Amino acid sequence: MECKDRNCPIHGTLSTRGTVLEGKVASDKMQGTAIVQIDRMIKVKKYDRYKRSRSRIPAHSPPCIGAKTGDTVRIMECRKLARTVSFSIIEKLAGEKTEEKAQDTPKKADAKKKPAVKKAAKKKEANNG
DSSP states (O other): OOOOOTTOTTTSSOOEEEEEEEEEEEEEEETTEEEEEEEEEEEETTTTEEEEEEEEEEEEOOTTTOOOTTOEEEEEEESOOSSSOOEEEEEEEEOTHHHHHHHHHHHHHHHHHHHHHHHHHHHHHHHHO
């Protein structure tokens, strides 16, 4: 599927160069732009430990790639497209399957909690009667 976006790095005239990063799409609510979140571990020399760090980078999202929230994507540096946008999504690495699994996990946890509530109710009945 070809897109008619002139800022598409694949079908348009936008040239990409420089930094290549991989991250997860945190938000795709803007028109033509997605927020890509990059999580990394940074070593703190003083304590000889690691701390978590997060970067949220606005990137141009071409319609032919169709990146949605939860997708893992690869972004690459390009010329400034807006005040904050200087990266473009060049490919989608993984889909929403990981997001579906994350939604299933809380359901399992809720199922485990229900018997505990029933046991507590039974204890109250036993104490009262």
